[in-house]
Amino acid sequence: MSSSGGQAASKPRTLLDKIWDSHLVLPEAEGVPSTLYVDLHLVHEVTSPQAFAELDERGLGVRRPDQTLATMDHSTPTEPGLNLVSLGKKDPQAARQLEHLEGNCQRHGIPLFGLDSSKRGIVHVIGPELGVTQPGTTIVCGDSHTSTHGAFGALAFGIGTSEVAHVLATQCLLRSRPKSFEIRVEGRLPKSVTAKDLVLAVIAKIGVDGGTGHVLEYSGSAIRSLSMEERMTVCNMSIEAGARAGLIAPDETTYEYLRGRPYAPRGEDWDRAVEAWRRLPSDPGASFDRQVVLDASTLEPMITYGTHPGMAIPIRSAIPTPEGLEPRQRSSLDKAMAYMELEPGRPLLGQAIDVVFLGSCTNSRLSDLSAAASLLKGRRVAPGVQMLVVPGSQQVKQQAEAEGLDEVFRSAGAQWRESGCSMCLAMNGDRVAPGHYSVSTSNRNFEGRQGPGARTFLASPLTAAASAVAGRVADPRELGHLDPGLGTSTGASTSDRAVQAGKEVV
Amino acid sequence: MKAPDASASRQALFARPFESTVVPLLRDDVDTDQIIPARYLKGTERTGLGEGLFAGWRYLSEGQKDPEFELHQPHFQGGQILLGGDNFGCGSSREHAVWALMEQGFRVVLAPRFADIFRTNALGNGLLVIDLSAESHQELSRRALAEAPFSCRVDLSNQELQWAEGGRFSFQIDPFARGCLLRGEDRLGYLLAQASAIDAFEVNHPFRPRTLLKIADSGDGDSGSSARSES
Numbered sequence: 001m002s003s004s005g006g007q008a009a010s011k012p013r014t015l016l017d018k019i020w021d022s023h024l025v026l027p028e029a030e031g032v033p034s035t036l037y038v039d040l041h042l043v044h045e046v047t048s049p050q051a052f053a054e055l056d057e058r059g060l061g062v063r064r065p066d067q068t069l070a071t072m073d074h075s076t077p078t079e080p081g082l083n084l085v086s087l088g089k090k091d092p093q094a095a096r097q098l099e100h101l102e103g104n105c106q107r108h109g110i111p112l113f114g115l116d117s118s119k120r121g122i123v124h125v126i127g128p129e130l131g132v133t134q135p136g137t138t139i140v141c142g143d144s145h146t147s148t149h150g151a152f153g154a155l156a157f158g159i160g161t162s163e164v165a166h167v168l169a170t171q172c173l174l175r176s177r178p179k180s181f182e183i184r185v186e187g188r189l190p191k192s193v194t195a196k197d198l199v200l201a202v203i204a205k206i207g208v209d210g211g212t213g214h215v216l217e218y219s220g221s222a223i224r225s226l227s228m229e230e231r232m233t234v235c236n237m238s239i240e241a242g243a244r245a246g247l248i249a250p251d252e253t254t255y256e257y258l259r260g261r262p263y264a265p266r267g268e269d270w271d272r273a274v275e276a277w278r279r280l281p282s283d284p285g286a287s288f289d290r291q292v293v294l295d296a297s298t299l300e301p302m303i304t305y306g307t308h309p310g311m312a313i314p315i316r317s318a319i320p321t322p323e324g325l326e327p328r329q330r331s332s333l334d335k336a337m338a339y340m341e342l343e344p345g346r347p348l349l350g351q352a353i354d355v356v357f358l359g360s361c362t363n364s365r366l367s368d369l370s371a372a373a374s375l376l377k378g379r380r381v382a383p384g385v386q387m388l389v390v391p392g393s394q395q396v397k398q399q400a401e402a403e404g405l406d407e408v409f410r411s412a413g414a415q416w417r418e419s420g421c422s423m424c425l426a427m428n429g430d431r432v433a434p435g436h437y438s439v440s441t442s443n444r445n446f447e448g449r450q451g452p453g454a455r456t457f458l459a460s461p462l463t464a465a466a467s468a469v470a471g472r473v474a475d476p477r478e479l480g481h482l483d484p485g486l487g488t489s490t491g492a493s494t495s496d497r498a499v500q501a502g503k504e505v506v
Numbered sequence: 507m508k509a510p511d512a513s514a515s516r517q518a519l520f521a522r523p524f525e526s527t528v529v530p531l532l533r534d535d536v537d538t539d540q541i542i543p544a545r546y547l548k549g550t551e552r553t554g555l556g557e558g559l560f561a562g563w564r565y566l567s568e569g570q571k572d573p574e575f576e577l578h579q580p581h582f583q584g585g586q587i588l589l590g591g592d593n594f595g596c597g598s599s600r601e602h603a604v605w606a607l608m609e610q611g612f613r614v615v616l617a618p619r620f621a622d623i624f625r626t627n628a629l630g631n632g633l634l635v636i637d638l639s640a641e642s643h644q645e646l647s648r649r650a651l652a653e654a655p656f657s658c659r660v661d662l663s664n665q666e667l668q669w670a671e672g673g674r675f676s677f678q679i680d681p682f683a684r685g686c687l688l689r690g691e692d693r694l695g696y697l698l699a700q701a702s703a704i705d706a707f708e709v710n711h712p713f714r715p716r717t718l719l720k721i722a723d724s725g726d727g728d729s730g731s732s733a734r735s736e737s
Contacts, residue, residue: 025707026700031681035700037707047600049550058694063704066718075548093548100550111718132718144599144623160601160627162693170697172704174682208535209593212622242596244622263718308535308596328534328592335533425598427544446539446597448562 012283015249016180016215019155019280023138025172033174039137041167042123043070043110045101046427047142051165052104060169062108067171069132070105070112072098073122075428078390078417084115091429121393121419124148124361128232129395131261135250135277140167145361145443147238151231152258153250153280155215158239179289181214181243185222187297192477194371195230196363196441196460198222199237200302200312206292208310211243214290217282218248222296228257229367236362237443240309249281301476304445304458305348306336311445313348315463315475321345339447340455348457348473354436356387356468357450360424363441363461364392369400372465373408375479380413382471387414388430390422414468426451439467518690519613519632523661526613527585530650531576536590537597538624542606555602556609577610581655589650590617595624604631614660616667618643629683630693634662642675662688
């Protein structure tokens with residue numbers, strides 16, 4: 001950031017420091033947090049109505065509608081052909097919430113990608129896809145998975161509805177500087193071990209509250225070799241380790257992804273932007289409050305067995321036994337085993353399942369769908385298993401259809417839907433039945449998250465697809481060859497290129 | 507029981523100490539999906555959420571309350587202080603979790619540690635969250651169960667929890683949050699007062715995303731009817 005260039009000779013700074021310093025309207029003072037400027041505010045239907053109502057009560061307007069972008073994803077139906085009128089009959093409350101957002105956006109001049117927009121999608125999928133998400137910026141949304149956008153080297157975090165009102169009215173938030181936590185991952189991910197497995201391993205290592213009070217910065221050769229879509233999967237789940245935000249320094253992969261996207265800078269603006277972005281990475285010698293190092297080459301496909309995302313194991317391992325666990329872990333394990341109706345000490349592999357969900361802001365991008373399709377091509381979803389495929393955005397859906405992925409899923413017996421959050425949080429009617437087991441590519445295995453009484457195993461798209469075919473929790477490394485025409489498990493740079501078709505031609 | 511509204515944060519809710527029964531919910535990692543499941547988030551108001559509070563835990567079947575669940579036990583009725591486990595409020599950013607707790611009548615949550623977003627949401631609404639040391643948490647947990655209904659006095663001004671027989675713990679809290687709760691100052695009002703500083707900042711801010719409205723004006727925006735605010 002040019003405003004901070006003059007300090008280059010002083011103390012080495014982290015990426016977090018650089019973004020933080022360049023967004024301070026007022027610095028932190030004795031007993032008062034700093035005022036932090038927000039570049040981009042993303043809005044959706046569930047966490048915004050009460051914020052707009054607060055503006056109305058106080059007679060306030062939206063300060064920067066030109067830095068605000070709204071979409072519909074959480075309550076949004078995924079059945080093909082539904083519109084607001086038919087939704088009104090099926091789920092009047094959801095329809096009312098969507099109408100509310102439409103009305104609020106219209107009154108305040110906020111751009112909205114509504115139900116029938118071809119640019120609609122999960123808020124954390126469309127930001128990057130449209131090129132709105134850019135390095136060095138601050139991004140907030142009333143949604144904890146806003147951490148996703150950190151993959152671009154943006155400081156992006158979830159806020160509650162009161163703060164949604166703060167940003168609407170002032171474009172600022174009151175914040176104290178978080179601590180920094182470097183997660184360095186070196187080495188190369190083995191075949192069929194994905195970004196999802198990597199981040200599940202990170203959470204299992206540092207714990208569901210290991211990142212509380214911190215911003216995670218992922219670094220190291222394993223992170224550098226990830227595609228943008230894979231980086232988004234990693235940053236997305238930072239909040240599952242308790243960290244509001246995750247960061248990955250921008251590099252050529254980032255610029256290549258962004259170049260030419262509709263909302264990215266163009267021409268001379270682009271050159272200037274890239275020049276500024278190149279100064280963002282943490283300086284050599286910059287210090288972090290905490291650090292851990294992982295070796296990617298030792299990782300395996302991961303799966304969760306319990307009721308929070310930190311309860312994850314390599315897919316061939318056994319569920320831990322209470323012996324040797326600290327009291328806190330032991331009581332969590334007991335509670336989880338009772339809810340999941342599983343036995344400690346037993347492997348999950350081979351556990352019968354009822355549902356497979358491929359979707360969510362964690363794993364619903366084109367590379368995720370391609371990876372799953374590569375295993376499903378020419379195969380069938382096991383009898384008795386329901387598989388739901390929900391693309392992250394309408395653009396991802398169109399692109400997948402152009403590549404014939406929808407046919408692969410349909411032929412395999414899976415359902416192909418419109419975009420949305422869907423079965424990740426089960427508020428739009430897509431849900432897992434009580435007592436049923438689901439292998440899900442989403443981000444949370446909390447009790448009842450996928451529906452009352454639902455039991456969730458979090459895993460990668462490859463593991464989800466392999467499990468769908470087997471009808472049981474399965475190891476994707478055992479399911480024969482991958483179809484070379486449909487991308488590969490870790491070949492995400494191919495997938496990034498595939499998404500380019502969704503880009504604007506400049 | 508007072509339903510929360512947007513102005514709750516503008517009242518001096520903790521200007522005077524108050525005393526109430528401590529309700530123990532001694533589970534770790536209570537996530538906001540447990541506090542209020544997503545299916546209760548379809549409204550557009552801050553109210554009407556009490557019914558969904560801990561819905562996955564407090565009902566045996568549709569509408570039938572589990573008498574064993576902590577909140578339903580007779581000696582915890584009316585308690586305004588919730589004693590939670592470690593990492594309370596993890597997961598989703600839904601502020602509905604705070605509104606639901608307040609609608610149920612809770613004014614304070616005590617726990618060894620809170621998740622970041624929940625903490626901000628709670629303090630911003632006037633739900634006081636207090637971090638307890640491991641020892642304090644242990645002692646209060648023991649008393650809340652063994653001496654139920656165990657009553658505690660919350661004195662924010664002196665940053666103390668007090669109970670009969672002269673028992674007391676002092677606690678730490680972010681000074682800004684403390685000031686807001688004691689004086690009824692509100693954060694949005696505080697930010698609005700900085701308008702000129704924000705104006706000045708925007709003039710010199712080196713870089714921000716290509717403006718969205720300009721894009722919409724130039725015809726790059728979507729033409730869908732539900733996106734009519736773009737045209």
